[in-house]
Each structure stands twice: as C-alpha cells, then as structure tokens.
Amino acid sequence: MHDKLALSDDILLQIEKPERYIGHEYNSVVKDPETVGIRFAMCFPDVYEIGMSHLGIQILYHLLNSMPDVWCERVYSPWPDLDRIMRKEQIPLFALESQDPIRDFDFLGITIQYEMCYTNILQILDLARIPLLAAQRGEDCPIVIGGGPCTYNPEPLADFFDIFYIGEGETRYGQLLELYRECKAQGLGRLEFLRRTAREVPGMYVPRFYEAAYGQDGVLQSFGPIEEGIPARVRKELVTDLKDAVYPDKPVVPFIKVTQDRVVLEIQRGCIRGCRFCQAGQLYRPVRERDVETLKQYAVQLLHNTGQEEISLSSLSSSDYSALAELVDFLMETCAGQHTNISLPSLRIDAFYLDVMSKIQDVKKSSLTFAPEAGSQRLRNVINKGLTEEMILNGATLAFQGGWNRVKLYFMLGLPTETPEDIRGIGELANRIAAAFYETVPKENRKNGRVQIVVSTAFFVPKPFTPFQWAAQCVPEEFLHRAYLTRTAISEQLNQKSIKYNWHEADVSVMEGVLARGDRRLGKVIQKVYEKGGIFDAWGEYYDDSRWREALAECGLSADFYTHRERPLDELLPWDFIDCGVTKEFLKREWERAQRAEPSANCKVKCEGCGAAGFGCGICVIPGRKSS
Amino acid sequence: MNKIRIKFQKYGPIRYIGHLDVMRFFQKAIRRAGIDVSYTSGFSPHQIMSFASPLGVGMESRGEYMDIQVNSLPAPREGKSVCDVLVEDLRRVCVEGLEPVSARILPDTAKNAMASVAAASYTVRFREGREPGGFCALPEAGRQDKIRAFTGQERIPFVRETKKGAREIDLRPGIFSLVWKDRAFEMLLDASSAGNRKPGHVAAAFFDFLGEPLGENALWITREDLFARGEDGIMGELISLGEMGSADPETEVLHEP
Numbered sequence: 025m026h027d028k029l030a031l032s033d034d035i036l037l038q039i040e041k042p043e044r045y046i047g048h049e050y051n052s053v054v055k056d057p058e059t060v061g062i063r064f065a066m067c068f069p070d071v072y073e074i075g076m077s078h079l080g081i082q083i084l085y086h087l088l089n090s091m092p093d094v095w096c097e098r099v100y101s102p103w104p105d106l107d108r109i110m111r112k113e114q115i116p117l118f119a120l121e122s123q124d125p126i127r128d129f130d131f132l133g134i135t136i137q138y139e140m141c142y143t144n145i146l147q148i149l150d151l152a153r154i155p156l157l158a159a160q161r162g163e164d165c166p167i168v169i170g171g172g173p174c175t176y177n178p179e180p181l182a183d184f185f186d187i188f189y190i191g192e193g194e195t196r197y198g199q200l201l202e203l204y205r206e207c208k209a210q211g212l213g214r215l216e217f218l219r220r221t222a223r224e225v226p227g228m229y230v231p232r233f234y235e236a237a238y239g240q241d242g243v244l245q246s247f248g249p250i251e252e253g254i255p256a257r258v259r260k261e262l263v264t265d266l267k268d269a270v271y272p273d274k275p276v277v278p279f280i281k282v283t284q285d286r287v288v289l290e291i292q293r294g295c296i297r298g299c300r301f302c303q304a305g306q307l308y309r310p311v312r313e314r315d316v317e318t319l320k321q322y323a324v325q326l327l328h329n330t331g332q333e334e335i336s337l338s339s340l341s342s343s344d345y346s347a348l349a350e351l352v353d354f355l356m357e358t359c360a361g362q363h364t365n366i367s368l369p370s371l372r373i374d375a376f377y378l379d380v381m382s383k384i385q386d387v388k389k390s391s392l393t394f395a396p397e398a399g400s401q402r403l404r405n406v407i408n409k410g411l412t413e414e415m416i417l418n419g420a421t422l423a424f425q426g427g428w429n430r431v432k433l434y435f436m437l438g439l440p441t442e443t444p445e446d447i448r449g450i451g452e453l454a455n456r457i458a459a460a461f462y463e464t465v466p467k468e469n470r471k472n473g474r475v476q477i478v479v480s481t482a483f484f485v486p487k488p489f490t491p492f493q494w495a496a497q498c499v500p501e502e503f504l505h506r507a508y509l510t511r512t513a514i515s516e517q518l519n520q521k522s523i524k525y526n527w528h529e530a531d532v533s534v535m536e537g538v539l540a541r542g543d544r545r546l547g548k549v550i551q552k553v554y555e556k557g558g559i560f561d562a563w564g565e566y567y568d569d570s571r572w573r574e575a576l577a578e579c580g581l582s583a584d585f586y587t588h589r590e591r592p593l594d595e596l597l598p599w600d601f602i603d604c605g606v607t608k609e610f611l612k613r614e615w616e617r618a619q620r621a622e623p624s625a626n627c628k629v630k631c632e633g634c635g636a637a638g639f640g641c642g643i644c645v646i647p648g649r650k651s652s
Numbered sequence: 653m654n655k656i657r658i659k660f661q662k663y664g665p666i667r668y669i670g671h672l673d674v675m676r677f678f679q680k681a682i683r684r685a686g687i688d689v690s691y692t693s694g695f696s697p698h699q700i701m702s703f704a705s706p707l708g709v710g711m712e713s714r715g716e717y718m719d720i721q722v723n724s725l726p727a728p729r730e731g732k733s734v735c736d737v738l739v740e741d742l743r744r745v746c747v748e749g750l751e752p753v754s755a756r757i758l759p760d761t762a763k764n765a766m767a768s769v770a771a772a773s774y775t776v777r778f779r780e781g782r783e784p785g786g787f788c789a790l791p792e793a794g795r796q797d798k799i800r801a802f803t804g805q806e807r808i809p810f811v812r813e814t815k816k817g818a819r820e821i822d823l824r825p826g827i828f829s830l831v832w833k834d835r836a837f838e839m840l841l842d843a844s845s846a847g848n849r850k851p852g853h854v855a856a857a858f859f860d861f862l863g864e865p866l867g868e869n870a871l872w873i874t875r876e877d878l879f880a881r882g883e884d885g886i887m888g889e890l891i892s893l894g895e896m897g898s899a900d901p902e903t904e905v906l907h908e909p
Contacts, residue, residue, distance in 0.1 A: 027664050034869050043673060046668050049747070050745070264723055328686075331679070332680065400803065564765070
C-alpha cells in the first residue's frame with residue numbers, strides 16, 4: 025500500500041471532509057509510475073462531491089487507464105478551507121491516487137462544464153504552480169487541455185489552455201498521446217508538439233496559433249490562424265457508433281456521499297427535441313442510442329462492481345430512447361428483491377412513467393417534475409418546447425389519481441419575445457394544475473389537505489450554437505422585475521396558497537451570459553477576478569458580483585456589450601470557427617422561426633436539415649425517415 | 653438467519669474515513685461480495701448491521717467490529733470454514749486499509765457488538781518530533797514511577813470540552829491499566845456506553861499531572877482491540893469481541909458470551 029499523503033495529519037485533522045483529498049477509493053486505479061510513460065491528471069474544477077458525480081470523467085479515466093502506458097489520476101478543486109492552507113504553507117496541488125504534484129504530470133485535462141467554474145480553473149493552475157498563461161509555460165509544465173461543453177466557445181479561456189479538445193473524448197486521445205510520445209522521443213519541444221497537434225489531430229484547437237482582431241465598436245472583426253497549415257475551422261469529434269464505445273464498467277466508488285451517489289447508465293447521446301434555448305440539444309447532435317442489450321449487461325455489471333444501491337438512467341430526454349420500456353422492465357426485474365432503487369430523471373410524465381414510478385417508488389414521497397420552461401403556449405412555440413398545457417394537465421391529473429400530490433415546475437424568465445402576458449401564464453398554469461388536483465382528488469383522499477406546487481424560475485442565458493445565440497439577454501434589474509411579475513401573478517391566483525415560488529440570482533446569470541458568449545478579451549477579466557480572490561463562483565456564497573463588475577471596468581469592457589445587445593446576423597461570432605455539425609444557416613432559420621413563434625419538428629418526426637447528418641450516424645442514417 | 657461478527661482493520665490513509673462512511677463502505681462491499689445480508693422491512697429497508705464503537709477520524713485500529721445478519725451462509729470451499737470464506741469474499745472487494753480479518757458466527761441470543769463493548773485497548777505513540785522532551789528524557793524507572801504516581805491517584809479530574817460547554821469528569825475509574833512499553837503507552841480503558849474514556853484524554857491528563865505541555869496532534873493512537881465482559885457478570889473477565897461465537901458452527905460448540 026502506498027501510504028503517502030500530500031497533506032500532513034495536522035492539516036487533514038483541521039479541514040472539512042479530509043476524505044476529499046486522500047484517494048484510495050474502491051476501483052480507483054493505481055499503477056507503478058515506473059511502468060508508464062505518460063502521467064495524466066484529469067480535473068473537474070469544482071469540489072470533490074460534484075466532480076465525482078460526473079460520468080464524462082469516469083469514461084475518460086477508464087479509457088486512459090486502459091492504455092498500459094498511461095496512468096490517469098483525478099484532481100478536484102480544494103475547498104476554500106484547504107485552499108487557504110495550501111497557499112499559506114505552499115503545498116503544491118496533487119493528484120488523488122499517487123498524491124504526487126500535478127506540476128510533474130505530462131497532461132492536465134480539465135473538463136469545463138459551466139462558465140462559473142472558470143475562476144476555479146485558475147485556482148487549479150495556480151495551486152499546481154503552473155503559469156496561468158499558456159504562453160508562459162516552459163518545457164517542464166504539463167500540457168493543459170480542456171474539454172466539455174464550454175469549449176464550444178473556448179475564447180474567454182484561450183489564454184489559459186494549451187489545447188482545447190472539441191467534442192467527445194473517446195475518439196482522439198489515443199492519437200494525441202501517440203503524437204506526444206513521438207514528439208518526446210524526437211526531442212521536439214512543447215511548441216512543436218502543439219503545432220503538430222493543431223495540424224494533425226482532428227478536433228484539437230490550439231489557441232496560440234490563432235489571432236483575433238476587434239473593431240472600434242468592440243465587435244470581433246477577424247479571427248483565424250496565424251501560421252500555414254493550422255486549420256481555419258475545427259470540427260467537433262464524436263463517437264459515430266456507441267455500440268463499441270468504451271464504458272467504465274468499474275467506476276470509482278467514493279467513500280463520502282457525493283451528489284450523484286449511484287450507478288449511471290448513459291442510454292443515448294444527443295436529443296431529438298431541438299429546444300431553441302438548449303445548448304446541449306444542438307452540440308451533441310445527432311442523437312445516437314446505445315444498444316439495449318449492451319445496456320442490460322452494463323447495468324448488471326455496474327451494480328455488481330460498485331455495490332451501489334441505486335441505478336439511474338442518463339440522457340437529455342430519456343422518453344425518446346426507443347427501447348426505454350424494455351430497458352426499464354429489465355431493470356425492474358433485475359432490481360426486484362435486491363434492494364436496488366431505480367431513478368428515472370428526464371422522463372416525460374405520462375401513463376407509462378406513472379405506471380413505472382408507482383412500481384418502483386413510494387408515491388407519497390416523490391414529486392412530479394415538469395419543465396414547461398415558459399408560461400404560455402405562444403412562448404413555448406418560440407422556444408420550441410413541444411410540451412403543451414394539455415399534456416401537462418393530463419399528466420398531472422393522472423398522477424393525482426395515482427396518489428401524487430407534489431409538483432415541481434421549472435420555467436425560464438427573460439426568454440426572447442417574452443411579454444408580461446407570458447409571465448402571467450406561469451401563475452395561471454400553476455393555478456390550473458392545482459385546480460386539477462382539487463377536481464380530481466376528493467376531499468377525504470387529500471393528504472395534508474392541499475397539493476404542493478413549487479414553481480422555480482431560472483433566468484435565461486443565451487448560449488453559443490443555439491438559435492438564440494444572437495438574442496439579447498436581460499439586465500439584472502429587468503430579470504428581477506420579471507421575477508416580481510411572476511410572484512405577483514402567482515399571488516393573484518385562486519389557489520395561490522398551494523403554490524410556492526423560488527427564483528435564481530440575477531447577477532450571476534448575467535455574468536454567466538458574459539462568459540458564455542464572450543471573446544478572448546475576457547481572459548484578462550477572469551484573471552483579475554481570480555486575483556481579487558474569486559474562486560467557487562458557481563457557489564452562491566462565494567460569488568461576488570462586484571469583483572466581476574470591477575474587473576470588467578478595469579479592462580475597459582462592459583457586461584452589456586456581451587449580453588444586452590442583440591447581435592446582427594452577419595456579425596462574426598467568437599465561436600464561428602468551431603464546426604459543431606449544426607450549421608449557422610440552420611440556426612438562423614430557427615431564430616427567425618422563433619420570432620414568428622413557429623415550432624419545428626423533432627428529429628424523429630422530420631429532418632429539419634440542421635447539418636448534423638454530415639456526421640453520417642445516429643438518427644440521421646435511420647432508413648425510411650422523412651427528410652426535408 | 654445467522655448473526656455474524658466481522659473483525660476488521662483500519663489503517664493508513666483510510667484512517668481519515670469517518671464512521672458513517674465506513675458504514676456506507678461496508679454496505680456496498682457486502683453487496684459487491686454477494687453476501688446474503690438481511691434487510692430491515694418497511695419503506696426504506698437497510699442492511700441489518702451494527703458497529704461496536706465508532707473510531708475517531710485520524711485513528712487507526714487493528715480491532716474494529718461490525719455485526720451483520722445474513723439469511724444464508726456461504727458454502728465452505730477448499731477446506732476453508734464458512735467464516736473464512738465469508739472474510740475472503742468480503743476482503744476481495746474491500747480496499748487496502750479497510751479490511752476484514754476474521755469472522756465469527758454468534759449465537760442468536762448474543763447481544764449486539766455495541767451493547768457488548770466494555771473496554772478498549774490502545775497503543776498511544778508520539779508523532780515524530782513531538783515527543784514530550786521531559787518525560788522521554790527520564791530513565792526507564794523514572795517513567796514507570798511517574799505512571800504509578802499518576803494511576804495511584806484516587807481521582808483523576810479532567811475537563812472535557814463539549815458542545816454544551818466544559819464538564820469535569822473523573823478518568824480514574826475508567827483506566828483499567830496504563831503501561832509504558834517500547835516508547836508507547838498501552839492503555840486499557842472503559843469503552844462502555846456509560847463510562848467511555850478516551851485515550852487522548854488520559855494522555856492529556858497524564859502530561860498535565862507531570863506539568864509538561866503536550867504539543868498539538870502529538871499523539872498517534874491505534875486502537876488494538878475491543879472487549880466484552882465474560883460470563884460472571886459485571887466484574888467478569890474481559891474477552892475480545894473477536895473471540896465470541898464460533899468460527900465454524902459445524903465443528904465447534906458455540907461459546908455463549
């Protein structure tokens with residue numbers, strides 16, 4: 025056993041949850057460093073409990089460790105209590121498995137899942153003693169490579185990364201690491217390795233070989249490679265056939281309770297729905313299903329190899345998985361008598377769902393979740409959310425008959441074209457659901473007398489590669505005004521006593537909007553915020569809006585430029601050089617249809633010609649499907 | 653239905669895993685091992701499992717115990733007893749540093765581990781560089797004299813800080829034995845639910861008695877074993893929790909605690 029711990033007993037005994045930093049979890053991989061050529065540190069830049077819940081990391085950990093010459097270890101953001109101690113006592117950031125300093129690794133991979141973790145990325149680099157700016161890194165520094173959804177607009181982070189891997193990690197790590205070995209063997213330096221990566225490995229964006237120029241008005245004027253042979257566009261990588269894709273059959277089992285404390289079975293990638301606000305729905309096209317027989321085997325193996333007491337299906341919209349009923353039946357059979365729970369998020373609430381739920385869950389304890397996202401049918405058409413009031417009321421009524429009495433409703437405020445009418449619709453819809461309860465359930469059967477409806481609103485953040493990438497975002501005051509209108513509308517309803525209302529913070533939603541559609545100039549802002557002490561910005565208690573406002577001002581930039589401005593359709597966007605498969609023409613068409621409140625068909629009904637068919641896989645190649 | 657007592661060790665970096673997480677770990681490990689553990693009934697069934705005595709975070713132990721109830725025992729194989737098979741199956745799905753070492757089948761009438769615990773033995777060492785200079789510089793006989801003087805007191809008052817404030821307790825009746833051997837204290841202390849005494853408190857009281865300050869985190873504590881009282885009532889002889897019951901119900905007569 026390697027007893028080494030990077031942190032002393034004195035430190036481990038005074039910090040919160042020392043288990044976050046000691047490794048040794050079941051199924052974690054320990055190799056002999058003498059036998060591997062490449063040391064890879066895989067980082068989720070947030071606290072352990074969040075990072076350990078992420079399936080993508082488990083997939084890459086499994087993939088990289090299946091290569092005999094590679095040892096992939098994990099690293100997460102030290103919580104502020106340990107962060108302070110590491111700075112004071114000058115302890116370098118270390119990987120969990122070997123407890124060795126990250127600085128000595130060949131690669132530091134960072135998954136970038138949400139914008140508000142950007143300052144945590146700088147924390148990781150800084151604690152690891154890697155220069156924040158890629159341009160200042162020497163030959164002895166790890167290659168810092170980023171992946172994940174935020175890399176579809178990597179520009180705000182361009183200064184800090186050596187490479188961005190655009191797309192799904194399964195496809196190109198083999199080739200990239202082979203190139204690294206080759207360059208090392210030939211004694212080529214860091215720069216030459218990066219140059220060859222940019223030239224030879226598909227999906228790799230090496231920001232130092234590109235330059236951006238801005239006009240007087242601050243708008244991006246030109247963007248492109250500064251060297252011959254560097255591609256002008258970077259096309260997303262994806263797994264065309266998930267049937268043969270690797271799956272982590274022995275995921276690491278944490279000691280402490282983490283956010284996703286269960287076995288996760290990814291049933292498909294992508295989504296047929298095409299909701300216009302949803303970035304994932306565009307980025308991961310086309311929809312590719314996993315084979316149901318393979319999934320059944322995985323389910324059994326995963327439960328056996330982890331001992332977990334719960335299994336959850338993962339996808340953007342599980343109801344659209346073609347073999348869902350077969351898979352769920354299998355899971356119910358397999359789990360029966362095994363004290364294993366089944367959890368089914370992202371499912372449409374209909375007769376099938378309620379039937380399954382009544383078999384696998386204690387109805388009295390569970391609540392129904394609907395995400396209408398907008399309060400009126402008009403606005404739901406704008407965002408192409410194919411959920412009608414009728415579907416919601418039918419689902420709720422069926423559920424009330426089945427004994428459910430708690431409903432959660434999720435909405436967004438500040439969607440394009442939203443009017444006070446649409447906002448009032450939120451209160452009215454909640455009221456109608458409550459009324460359906462009182463009509464459906466006779467008085468004597470009402471537990472606690474009342475139905476509990478919880479309405480939550482998030483503020484809309486336009487994201488790259490969505491039809492709303494050109495849309496204006498509200499300023500914080502406007503967001504709060506709309507939350508106030510929502511609250512007022514709810515309080516005017518007949519059943520208002522059955523409805524509870526929660527809304528998100530407005531400031532952080534705007535800053536998320538700045539980073540989401542930002543450009544390279546924001547790198548300086550992120551660095552300033554970090555230098556002012558900003559870390560864990562995704563955590564409400566650590567987010568400080570004034571730091572961000574000050575940093576923007578110091579850099580001569582404004583949040584409004586990035587968020588509040590409706591972008592003209594011919595503007596050069598910072599992420600235009602990335603090809604995610606979905607064409608700009610399609611997004612424009614969708615943006616125009618949105619403004620006319622016209623819905624589009626989902627991929628199963630009709631092909632709308634988004635461009636993802638160019639990958640030649642998934643739902644795009646299913647024979648007999650109508651195309652436009 | 654059988655009650656099984658499993659003895660396990662906790663050492664190395666695993667000493668930082670908290671008690672509840674050790675429980676969660678074994679719940680999953682038991683499922684991985686395919687042990688036919690019994691569950692409670694009701695809406696949220698859980699494994700029938702109880703631990704003898706929680707171990708403080710940062711402490712190592714060579715003698716921890718958990719009792720589980722199983723619906724059926726594994727089949728003996730390769731000439732190994734049922735208990736050895738069970739330990740082997742479980743150990744295969746555990747991590748280094750949190751390992752089952754032996755198991756015994758308890759009679760149905762046995763009290764659970766927690767209720768049985770009467771005493772615990774500890775080895776208390778000093779962390780490198782934190783040895784109290786005065787005490788360690790004494791000749792061996794001098795050290796033994798100091799310990800005799802300390803344990804010879806009628807009362808050993810100690811102020812325990814709790815969430816509710818400070819409270820004075822008497823450590824003396826809870827110290828069954830205190831010996832200095834091989835540069836470490838060996839302590840046998842009361843570990844019953846009513847009279848539990850902590851080795852850190854005893855060491856602190858001792859150095860307080862000597863008038864010698866003890867540095868922060870100076871102690872390295874290992875729990876060696878847990879004991880129950882034998883058959884002859886409250887003052888009965890102490891037996892290790894790991895020696896109760898039987899390793900093989902087919903061949904041995906069950907030892908009633």
